[in-house]
Amino acid sequence: MNKNKLFPQINGILHGGDYNAEQWLDRPDILAKDIELMKEAGMTSATLGVFSWSAYEPVEGEYHFDWLKDVMDNLYNAGIYTVLATPSGGKPAWMAQKYSEIRRVDSYDVREHQGVRENHCMSSPVYREKVANIIRQLHAHVGNHPGLIMWHVSNELGGECYCRLCVKRFQNYLAEKFDHDINKLNKAWWTTFWSHSYNSFSQIEPPYKNGDFSIMGLNLEWKRFTTWNMNDYMKSEIKLLRELTPDIPITTNFMQLYDGLDYRPMAKELDVISWDSYPRFHNDYESLADVMGQNTFDHAVMRSMKKDKPFMLMESAPGLVNWHPYNKLKRPGIHKLFSYNAIACGSDTVQYFQWRKGRGSFEQYHGAVVDHLGTNDTRIFKEVAALGAELDGLSEITGTLIRSKVALLFDWDNMWAIDDVKALGQESKKYPETCMSVYKELTKRGVDVDVIASDEPLDDYDVVVAPMLYMLRDGAAESLAAFVKRGGQLLSTYFTGYVDKDQLCILGGFPGNGLADVFGIISEEIDTLYPSDRNSVSFTDGSSCELRDYAEILRVGTADVLGTYDSDFYAGNAAVTVNSYGEGKAYYVAARIDYSKLGEIMEQMMVNAGIAIKDLPDGVQYHCRYADDGTAYGFFLNNTNEPQTISEVHGTDIQTKNIFDGKMELAPFGVSIIKENN
Amino acid sequence: MNKNKLFPQINGILHGGDYNAEQWLDRPDILAKDIELMKEAGMTSATLGVFSWSAYEPVEGEYHFDWLKDVMDNLYNAGIYTVLATPSGGKPAWMAQKYSEIRRVDSYDVREHQGVRENHCMSSPVYREKVANIIRQLHAHVGNHPGLIMWHVSNELGGECYCRLCVKRFQNYLAEKFDHDINKLNKAWWTTFWSHSYNSFSQIEPPYKNGDFSIMGLNLEWKRFTTWNMNDYMKSEIKLLRELTPDIPITTNFMQLYDGLDYRPMAKELDVISWDSYPRFHNDYESLADVMGQNTFDHAVMRSMKKDKPFMLMESAPGLVNWHPYNKLKRPGIHKLFSYNAIACGSDTVQYFQWRKGRGSFEQYHGAVVDHLGTNDTRIFKEVAALGAELDGLSEITGTLIRSKVALLFDWDNMWAIDDVKALGQESKKYPETCMSVYKELTKRGVDVDVIASDEPLDDYDVVVAPMLYMLRDGAAESLAAFVKRGGQLLSTYFTGYVDKDQLCILGGFPGNGLADVFGIISEEIDTLYPSDRNSVSFTDGSSCELRDYAEILRVGTADVLGTYDSDFYAGNAAVTVNSYGEGKAYYVAARIDYSKLGEIMEQMMVNAGIAIKDLPDGVQYHCRYADDGTAYGFFLNNTNEPQTISEVHGTDIQTKNIFDGKMELAPFGVSIIKENN
Amino acid sequence: MNKNKLFPQINGILHGGDYNAEQWLDRPDILAKDIELMKEAGMTSATLGVFSWSAYEPVEGEYHFDWLKDVMDNLYNAGIYTVLATPSGGKPAWMAQKYSEIRRVDSYDVREHQGVRENHCMSSPVYREKVANIIRQLHAHVGNHPGLIMWHVSNELGGECYCRLCVKRFQNYLAEKFDHDINKLNKAWWTTFWSHSYNSFSQIEPPYKNGDFSIMGLNLEWKRFTTWNMNDYMKSEIKLLRELTPDIPITTNFMQLYDGLDYRPMAKELDVISWDSYPRFHNDYESLADVMGQNTFDHAVMRSMKKDKPFMLMESAPGLVNWHPYNKLKRPGIHKLFSYNAIACGSDTVQYFQWRKGRGSFEQYHGAVVDHLGTNDTRIFKEVAALGAELDGLSEITGTLIRSKVALLFDWDNMWAIDDVKALGQESKKYPETCMSVYKELTKRGVDVDVIASDEPLDDYDVVVAPMLYMLRDGAAESLAAFVKRGGQLLSTYFTGYVDKDQLCILGGFPGNGLADVFGIISEEIDTLYPSDRNSVSFTDGSSCELRDYAEILRVGTADVLGTYDSDFYAGNAAVTVNSYGEGKAYYVAARIDYSKLGEIMEQMMVNAGIAIKDLPDGVQYHCRYADDGTAYGFFLNNTNEPQTISEVHGTDIQTKNIFDGKMELAPFGVSIIKENN
Structure with missing residues (x-):
């Protein structure tokens, strides 16, 4: 058995899914049928309790856990283990009614009414106390159950709160961060602009929609604070869980490149990474291979947050979902293909939302293993059961890991900064899309790639690709320079190294902080093209490619020019360069050229680095x-x-x-x- | 004289329109000219007082009714009768200023400022008291006027209010509906989902935009409550009017398939149905025949609410309107054609908004019989006057009725449920459009069709068409089964019989509640297609047709397969079936096929039922x-x-x-x- | 030296720009470098203090002006003069925190949070007092500086405030305007419509988004009041400045056809007109000639507000801006071409926003003379410096003026009225676009045209073009009639003369107030076409042209018919007419015909009037x-x-x-x- 196998109790790949048993407590026949069908489908796990708070505590201080214990018993007796959620994702109506502070305040400074989910105030002392209490109760009743194999903290944490409690915490967070020196903050945020200087931390407000959205530093720090505060909240749950059950691993379910939180600091608090994956299969704007390619990128983001462990595919949809613009059925075979892609990318589980379709409310039509029809002979059930049988036989690959010599740099705060920057084209920035497109070119060549933060160590890598690394965190430029110097192959693009971690522009030439020397160029201007504008690049090897959206005008220093612009007033100027720096090479692609051409350049980098490439058929x-x-x-x-x-x-x-x-x-x-x- | 003739005082078809005399009280010359021109135009009625409250009571408690009496006298002396509105559609500024509770609260829980119209709180005791008072005053002054032939309650009732008074009434309404048992409501709304259970009716709030929009049952019940509350308000006016003038018939003016209110319970309170019709003639996306076809459907909806009486075309626009995206002129002849279509569909009136264009504010350019030019020689005036002369000669058809053996089922709450359902394609649900398209196919064949609720008696019909009857009200499935059993021809489509009246999914197979037996099929999955996706169906008779948007995958039981899918993974599966059930036949069309093909299937049903079809030229x-x-x-x-x-x-x-x-x-x-x- | 030369201190065309020195107070090296680079670039002016309030008064009552004096000294010693702004465009955070009344209330009646800029309440006594105080302080420190050549009041004044203070001022403004007679207002606004009559000025609220937007007169008067109130605020600054420094000229920087304020009453308070110009060069929907053509129109609007003085191009972007949808670089040569166009159109300055790019916040990428790179060898710097050298040599044209015999009428309140009117097509009204298109046809012929208000004297003109003059201000029709009578050439179009200054429709025929006689026609109906609809006009000279959007149906009186409609039910009716009236001619173009054809008609008018036309190559x-x-x-x-x-x-x-x-x-x-x- 590989030492990183997640669950020794389970033979092969864990097969499970969300099981909302509390919806069926008045139907013991259905609860019994569920156990029977789960066995038939080869389920080895069920996720319980995600939204059970009202079932546990329907009236303040009145508890009901017998049903949960019964369900866990019945599952366990059938060989099915429990992933148990803390119920904080859904707050009971009585609590929202009695304690208004637990309800969030929105970006217009208006307190929300009770409703929906995942929207409690992260700062509220009342909520934290209530959550701690229900977790203690939960632990008291089932914390030592032999079927319990994992804690699932809350659910799809996300969103923001602009209430007075959060604002106060934000001000304190800033005071800490800027050494209680308001002028340090003023400088970092360039607040002299538009006369926005503060003379006290108490004057700082979040970027209300009817307030200040003109300070890039404030906007960014608010997002960082939201991560900090959400993490602080999550840690309050985790701390208690570790006290109560030190041996039970803890996860929370992430979402695909969710842009409201930087998952990396949160990942550090977890034992295992898990996430919920819902690709839009069979859509009318891209091929299945493209859909799977993006899914592969998403898996790599998750996997790379804990490289020494398999991750978990915590949720996926059998059949279809209910919230896409068009909720098309997954064609026969796609469920298996998608599930194996997760495993191929490092998952040791295949889990579903949801086991059985509920009868009402928002997700009554979200795909499930068991339909309203309720039988074991549906197409979906049969596909799931067939897969379940296979997963059980994959014991030898559980605990195995991907090893990569290639890294793609992707930072959440770089994404936020680019998204917010008042420059370029409003509709054509596309930072995450650019990262994905680059990633797909590597995937096409059979190369597994880690997706890491720009300030993570690069020691294990021979090739690093850093598209649109607009923001240079402290030390990131130095790390990249050292990487190239010791022999690494580095590729960057237009819009790299413009600002520091506070989004202050770097003076003296882009890319800044020494990267101009690494690449042997300076970018003097960036031209933003209208959507219908096109230009092209001719390469010294005689090839050429099209470009769109962005083109920088370079001053070439020590770099060799690989390609030049074909037209416009910068025709003949350098568009793609390579610079020898120490033992390595630094490629600079100054324009948004065709990704297939970019793939060829990266292929050359692999050759330089001696990394094997596969010759795979398309798709x-x-x-x-x-x-x-x-x-x-x-x-x-x-x-x-x-x-x-x-x-x-x-x-x-x-x-x-x-x-x-x-x-x-x-x-x-x-x-x-x-x-x-x- | 036919016994259902609406107004014995009037010879032919009533010819009238809104007359805002209060706007011209300082221009007696114009008021005199109006009488003269009305006679020339063959007007036999004028609608007065729709927005006259400020003229009646400019200062609280200070009344002015002499001008109204004068106008009614002058009209009556010229042979023109008065339809008199209660003035509650427009609340005076002084009242809105003094009594804030009469102003509505919007879906973000914000009290509106005074303005616009038809936006008083339906629950406000103050408003009801003020309205009762002004009605009593109105009655005291002109209630016995010989020219008064009808009460027109308020105006185009609609909209919602989220104020505390309404919320409290909503909670009481729910408590009544669910027998004061909160768990009955919890079950009906499936509130265990996302931990949304209530433990008291006092916790229930309307679906605020910044609150809970995730409970389908809540969303739907809020709409039903809004109808209930609006009807309760309307009844408070009607009750008083009936006390004061037991012999004067009462109507209110409905709007085309207005989706904020279920008109059917309101229709029961009225003596006569009337509505306001404003088609978009000569647009750039459909033919005139299509515009008229939709108008015919709209008339049928209204007519079918009181099958034993002609209805009234209360408002229509001479010339043009002012609120369409493009306010194009009605071409010569269209006014006559449109007016006769109303009569052909069961109206005994042709009425206008408005008689004379006002000089200012929102509707100063809304089409009118008399323009700002003010003369009798405009194109519009001449068309109206020519029509007026003809209408006077149509006495023999007043009081005649349409008789139909074919019914199309259309429910407001089914429309709300489909609109709200989190499934299918967000942009392609199109329930009302589907009903209209089906209706047009029947109209092309010269068949008059009633549009009725799914739980109305089907005794009078031989053919019933029920497109997308997603929600089964109590008894609806049983009624359809009985209809087929006794020999009826029934047609349903994809997305039929999924949920009960609370939107809880029916377990054990769609269409539910016994309809699977009636149709001899079960629908296992519904595939939602992207807009550019296409498939087709081949029929046993050798014909074929295209399909888009939706395709169900059927398990065929006792039904005969009439057509099968041509491609995709369900190629060869049944797409259109017919089942013999008792003495009748039940057709199931599992996909959104071309409506012309659907028309052919319905034509076969007519043949089966012995209903005559006309062979009409296109258009x-x-x-x-x-x-x-x-x-x-x-x-x-x-x-x-x-x-x-x-x-x-x-x-x-x-x-x-x-x-x-x-x-x-x-x-x-x-x-x-x-x-x-x- | 021409007597209207703006700045005798400066030799040629003033060359300057916004200089945010306060952002660099901790970088004396950069401040020193700035002086050196400004000299190299031929700068003769710098605009200081636009957003310096927080630098002047970082804490309430604590003042810092030494830095400003130093900067002004250093500039002056280098031969560079200062345009000094009052700092009211950006309010300090401490003030917004302490005095909530200075923050605006939005159109939903919600008080804004602190943030962004140009958003203080114009009515707030506290703000006016604070502004007066800081101006006094500013004057005390640098008011007598020899480098000071102009005051720049606040910055890009604009926006609205709906707070209680503003509402109260609005009510007082209305009471004054309507002689304290609420019924005068009721009549002017036609408030009997929808029962909207007021019985007290205290009942009137602004057109809140959740209030009353249905009274055209209210909507319009609110916009007029906003101009009045902004002007009142601006005058409070100007009054003080004139007291303190009677000899220093005063301006404020206007924006391109800004639709929130009628600039004309404000212009009267200023000594010099200045404005900020940011065309979208090299876009993908129009030619460079079109971009420049629109820019020419914009210059004409500004120039015509003070015909006896050159105006100032207060801001323009070197290189690019940062807030266009696509922020494309200005191609080489365009900066010079654009700058000379301003001069050709009457500007005596070329000024920039901004001298040096700041490092952070909203405008860190807005084009500047000095980039983050910081050198004098960038393309942009070199283009600016080359231009600077030329401008210095243009002394002989400073103070020269344009003289025009042709006027185009353009009223802000006509624009507001058309924008608000509930009629026509919602997307196709295009009043300003129509004026610009007409203007471009005149520009193509080398004719300089004044853009004036409809009630300005016409004595100096021989040709007047008045497109879509929907609203007739008091006396405007009479003035046009007199103009034609004494021999003028007048052209108007569809949608002319429908309403009076309160937007009440004129009775008895459009165009009203006697214009029907001037044109010899009455417009009976206006047909609004759908976007894909087309018609055409055939002229008596054998030519023809297309039309779209609008076509009026005319009753022709004394006019001669020049062209008739080719199709639709008004085929053969008059579309273009000319009427001899007194000594002049009045052309009426009843439909939106091709602008090139309209150009030919206007060319004939020039010939009639003996105005020279240039035969210029395209572009x-x-x-x-x-x-x-x-x-x-x-x-x-x-x-x-x-x-x-x-x-x-x-x-x-x-x-x-x-x-x-x-x-x-x-x-x-x-x-x-x-x-x-x-």
């Missing part, structure tokens, strides 16, 4: 997980509905036991896990 | 009204600007006295009323 | 400024990137000294100033 993905003993498990996934032939496969399919030493055929939407010959 | 409509003695008056309307030839006409044109026994020519935009040979 | 502009002695300076500007040949040039280029007597070649984007032979 086929490859990922590799390694066991403690170094055994490599190669995952081949066919994201097309045509059969595909893979070459250079050497090893054994761990499910079919077929042995390959050259070509391998993949069925439409097919998956193959090859234990590779070493 | 020509036919409707038929019956006198007490059974005499049939056939209306032929040419919605094209080409002459059209109708075949199989047998009877006498009651206006030209021409006799037809075969072909009849209709002029462009022409109308012919044929007293049919029996 | 070339011509303007002419006259010295006191009558010397004419012709400006030729090539708005294309091709060389262009101009014919009939007779004079001397004042920069190259080349002499022309016939053809002249203009380089791409080239400019030539010809001292014309007389």
Whole structure:
């Protein structure tokens, strides 16, 4: 057994999902049927209690936990373990009515009414006390249950609160951060602009929609504070859980590149990363391979937050969801393909929202294993059950890990800064899309890539790609310079190194903080193109490509020019350069060129760095997980509905036991896990 | 004289309109000119007092009714009768200033400022008292005037109020509805979801925009309550009016498929149905025949609320309106065509908003009989006057009624439920559009159709069409089953029978409550397509048609398969079925197929039921009204600007006295009323 | 020296820009470098103090002016004069915190939080007192500085406030305006409509978004009041400045056709007009000539507010701005072309926002002379410096003026009325666009045109164009009639003369107030077309043109018909007419015909009036400024990137000294100033 296996109690890949048993307490027949169907579907886990507070405590101080214990008993007796949520994601109506401070205040300074979910004030002492109490109660009743294998803190934490309690905490947070020196803050935020200087921390308000949204530093710090405050809240739950059950691992379920919180500081507090994945399959604007490519990027973001552990696919939808603009059915085979993609990318679980469709309210049509029809013979149930049978047999890959020599830098605060910057084109900034597009080019070449923060250590990497790294955190430029100097291959793009961590522009030339030397260029101007504008770049090797949206005009210092602009007033100027710096090379792509061309440049970087590239058919993905003993498990996934032939496969399919030493055929939407010959 | 004739005092079709005399009290010359012009235009009625409160009571407790009496006298002496509004549609500024409770609170819980119209709080005791007082005053001054032929309660009632008074009434309404048992409500609304259970009715708030919009049952009940409360308010006016003038009939003016109120419970309180019709003629997205087709559907909705009485076209625009996105002129002849369409569909009046254009404020450019120019020689005046002369000669058709053997089911709460459901495609639900499109296919075949509620008796019908009947009210499924069993022809579509009256999903298979047996199928999944997705259906008779938006995947039981899907993973599966059930047939159309094909299926149902179909040229409509003695008056309307030839006409044109026994020519935009040979 | 030269201290065209020195007080090296670079760039002025309040008074009552005096000294010693702003555009945080009344209340009656800029309450006594105090302080420290050449009151005044103080002032303003007679107001606003009559001025509220927006008169008067109140506020600053420094001229910086304020009454209070110009160059929806054409119109609006003085281009962007949807770089040569266009149109300055890019907050990427790079060798710096050198040599044209015999009527309140009118097409009203399109046709013909109010004297003009003059101010119709009678050429269009100054419709025929006689027609109906609708007009001379959006149906009286409609039900009716009235001619264009055709009609009017027309290549502009002695300076500007040949040039280029007597070649984007032979 690999030492990083998450759940020793469970044989193969954990198979589970949200189970809202409290919705069916008046239907014991259905609760009994659920156990039967879960066994049939090969479920090994159920997530309980996500929204059970009103069931636990329907009246203040009046508790009901027997039903929960019964459900956990019945599951456990059927060999199904419980992931137990703390119920703080949904606050009871009586509490919202009695304690108004637990309800958030919105960005117009208006207190919300009770409703929806995940919207308690993170600062409220009353709420924290109420949550601590219900967790103690929960622990008292089922905390030592043998079926309990994990805590699931709250649910999809997110959002902001602008109440007086939060504002006060924000002011204190700022005073701490700026050493109780208001002029330090004034300088960092450049508040002399528009006469916005403060003379006291008490004057600072959040960026209310009918207040101040003109100070970039304030806007950014408010987002950082929201992460800090949400994390502080989450830690208050975690601290108590660790006291009560030191041996039960803790997670919370993240969302896809959720832009309201920087997940990285939160990840540090968790034992395991888990997240909820809901791609828009079969849409009318991109291919299935593109959908899966983005999903792969999302998995990499999550995986890279804890590189030494598998992550968990905490939620996914059997069949369809109910909140996409068009809620199309997942075609046959896609559920399996999607689930294996998660595993290929490092997940050790496949979990669903939800086990059984509820009869009413917001998510009554959200995909589930068991439909309102209630039978085991639906298409969805049969696909889930077939997958469940397979997952049980994958014990040998549990606890294996991805190892990567390539990193893509992605920072939440860089995303926030770019999103907020008053420059460029309002509709064409597309920082996350740019990162994903770059990532897809690497995925096409069968290269597993870590997605990391710009100030994480780069020691393990040979290639680093840093698209649009507009904001330079303290030390980030120095780290990149050192990386290249010791032989690394670095690629950056237009809009790199303009500002410091407070969004103050760096004086003396972009990219700043020494990066101009690393790249051997200075960017003098950035041209923002209208959507229909086009230009192109001609390369010294005779190739060319189109560009759109952005083009910087460079002053070339020590760099070699690889490509030049073809037209406009900067025709002939450098568009793509490479600079030898120490032992390494630093590529600068000054314009938004075609991603396929960018892929070719990165391919050259792999060659420089001696990193192996796969020659894969279009639409086929490859990922590799390694066991403690170094055994490599190669995952081949066919994201097309045509059969595909893979070459250079050497090893054994761990499910079919077929042995390959050259070509391998993949069925439409097919998956193959090859234990590779070493 | 037919016994259902609305106004014995008036010879032919009533010809009238809103007359805002209070705007011209300082211009006696204009008031005198109005009488003269009304006579010239053949007006037999004027609607007075719709917004006269400030003129009646400019200062609290100070009354001015002499001007009203003078106007009514002058009209009466000229042979023009008065429809008199209660003035509650527009509250005086002094009242809004002094009694803030009469102003509504919006969906963000913010009290509105004074302004606009039709926006008093329906719950306010102060407002009800003020309204009762002004009605008593009005009655005291003109209640016995010989010219008074009808009360017009308030004006275009609509909108919502979220004030504390309304919230309290909502809570009481719910407590009554759920037998003062909060858990009954919790179950009906599935509030365990997201931990939303209440433990007291006092915790329930309306679906504030910054509150709870996640409980489908709450959202729906709030809309039902708004109808209940508006009706309660309206009844408070009606009760008083009936006490004061037991013999004067009462109406209120409805709006086209207004989605804020379920008009049917309100209709029960009225003596006559009336409504305001403003089609967008000559637009750039549909043909005139389509515009008229939709107008015909709208008339049918109104007519079917009181099948034993003609209805009233209370408002329509001479010339143009002022609030459409593009306020295009009605082309010559359209005014006549549109007016006759109302009559053909069961109206015994043609009325206008407005008689004379006011000089200022919001509707100064709304079409009127008399323009700012003020003369009798404008195109509009001449068209109105020509029509007026004709209407006077139509005495024999007043009081005649439409008789229909075909019903289309349309429920307001089904529309609200579909609109709110978190499923399908956000932009492609189109329930009312679907009903209209189905209706138009029936109209093309010259079949008059009632539009009724799903729980109304079906005894009088041989064919029932129920598109997208998502919500099954209590008894609706049983009624449909009985209808088919006794020999009826029933057609339903995808998205039928999913939920009960509280929007709880029905377990055990859709369509629920026994309808799966009636149709001999179960719908296992519904696929929502992206807008550019297409599929098609091939029928056993060799024909085929396209489909878009929605496609259900059926399990076929006892039904015969009429058509199957051509592509996608459910190719070959049943798309259209028919089931013999008792003496009747139940058709199920599982996908959004072309409406022309749906028309063919319905045509087959007519044949099955022995209902006559007309063979009409494209763009020509036919409707038929019956006198007490059974005499049939056939209306032929040419919605094209080409002459059209109708075949199989047998009877006498009651206006030209021409006799037809075969072909009849209709002029462009022409109308012919044929007293049919029996 | 021409007597209207603005600044005798400065040799040529003033060259300057906003200089936010307070942002760099901790960087004396940068402040020193600024002086050096300004000299290199040929700057003769700097605008100081626009947002310096927090720097002057960081804590209430604690003042810091030494830095300002130092900066002014250093500038003055380098030959650079100071335009000094009053700092009221940006209120300090401490003030907003302590005195809530200075913060505005929005249109939903919600008090704003502190933030952004130009948003103090105009009515607040506290703010006026604080502003007076800081101005006194400012004067005490630098009011007699020899470098001070102008006061710049506040900054880009604009916006509205709905607070109680403003509401009370509004009520008083209305009481004054309507002679304290509420019924006079009721009549003017037609408040009997929808029962909106007031019985006290205290009942009147502004048009809150959740209040009354249905009274056109109220909406309009609120806008007029906002101008009145802003002007009253501005005058409170000006009054004090005049007391303190009677000899220093005063301006405030206007914005391009800003629709929140009628600039004309404000202009009367100023010594010089100045404005901020930021065209969207190189966009993807219009040619550079169109961009420059609109800019020319904008200059004309500003210039015409004080015809006896040059105006100032107070702000423009070197390089790019940061708030356009796409912030594209100005191509080489455009900065010069744009700057000369301002001069050609009557400006005696070229000024920038901003001298040096700040490091942070909202405008950190707004174009500046000095970039974050900080050097004198950037493209932008070099273009600015080259221009600076030229401007210094243009002394002889400073103080020269444009003289025009053609006027285009444009009223702010007409714009507001059309914008608000509930009629026509919501998206196709386009009053300002129509004025600009008409103006461009005149510009293409080398005719300088004044843009004036409809009630200004017309004595100096021979041709008047009045597009869409929907609202007739008191006396405007009479003035136009007199103009034509004495021999003027007048052109009006559809939607002319419908309402009086309160927006009450004129009875008896449009265009009203006697204009029907002047044009010899009455407009009976106006047809609003859908966007895809087209019609055309055939002229008596055999030509024809297309029309869209609007077409009036005319009753032709004494007018001659020049063109008739080709299709629709008004085919054959008059579309364009001309009427001889007195000694002049009045053209009426009843439909929105192609502007090129309208240009031909206006060309005929020039011929009638004996006004010279230039035959210019496409994309070339011509303007002419006259010295006191009558010397004419012709400006030729090539708005294309091709060389262009101009014919009939007779004079001397004042920069190259080349002499022309016939053809002249203009380089791409080239400019030539010809001292014309007389």
